[in-house]
Amino acid sequence: DGGITQSPKYLFRKEGQNVTLSCEQNLNHDAMYWYRQDPGQGLRLIYYSQIVNDFQKGDIAEGYSVSREKKESFPLTVTSAQKNPTAFYLCASSKGQGTEKLFFGSGTQLSVL
Amino acid sequence: AQSVTQLDSQVPVFEEAPVELRCNYSSSVSVYLFWYVQYPNQGLQLLLKYLSGSTLVKGINGFEAEFNKSQTSFHLRKPSVHISDTAEYFCAVIRNSGNTPLVFGKGTRLSVIA
Numbered sequence: 001d002g003g004i005t006q007s008p009k010y011l012f013r014k015e016g017q018n019v020t021l022s023c024e025q026n027l028n029h030d031a032m033y034w035y036r037q038d039p040g041q042g043l044r045l046i047y048y049s050q051i052v053n054d055f056q057k058g059d060i061a062e063g064y065s066v067s068r069e070k071k072e073s074f075p076l077t078v079t080s081a082q083k084n085p086t087a088f089y090l091c092a093s094s095k096g097q098g099t100e101k102l103f104f105g106s107g108t109q110l111s112v113l
Numbered sequence: 114a115q116s117v118t119q120l121d122s123q124v125p126v127f128e129e130a131p132v133e134l135r136c137n138y139s140s141s142v143s144v145y146l147f148w149y150v151q152y153p154n155q156g157l158q159l160l161l162k163y164l165s166g167s168t169l170v171k172g173i174n175g176f177e178a179e180f181n182k183s184q185t186s187f188h189l190r191k192p193s194v195h196i197s198d199t200a201e202y203f204c205a206v207i208r209n210s211g212n213t214p215l216v217f218g219k220g221t222r223l224s225v226i227a
Contacts, residue, residue, distance in 0.1 A: 004156075033214060035217075040122060040219060040220075041219055042119075042203060042217045042218055042219035042220050043157075043203065043217040044217075045214055045216075048214050058214065090156055090157070092156070092157075101159045101162070102149075102157070102159070102215065104156025104157045104158070105156050106154070106155055106156050107154070107155070107156055
């Protein structure tokens, strides 16, 4: 079945540690996105990528980094510079941008130990 | 820049009653509008979208929304809700030119009471 797979479902980070969230899609989509969801805040865009080897910052990119070395994969690293990382992280993809429907993964809940 | 305001953070409603979830947008250019639904501990799914044409848009699960350009609104409605409609609903906007990502509202939690 085609879709987006996020892993792990739950992740814990220690102080000063970098952690990486995985996002893989087999939909042959060009565009991929990372959103952060906090209660009552909706979804805020962290980074997005429209094509392999290219990505752009979203509204809250500070403390995060991404790479897009393969079309299928768009991992997100939460660095130690992100002082408030506890949140639900959602990855999405679309065939292109604009009117294209976004397909979402089932999310990763990141918590700080 | 585009922005979306969802006027109600929580909406409780009894089963089989009608419901309206309100969404207003702000943009200096023409936009496309979307409603997504999120069930507990899951990602989001597209309910419906307005691109052009008829201002009344029908989506999945019996939902519909009406685009009102003069009031810059895109309210979501359902004539009779079920327990299974309990979820969080997000309105989103994108400008209709250029490659820019969706901007989401803060969400409305719909709770259907038996």
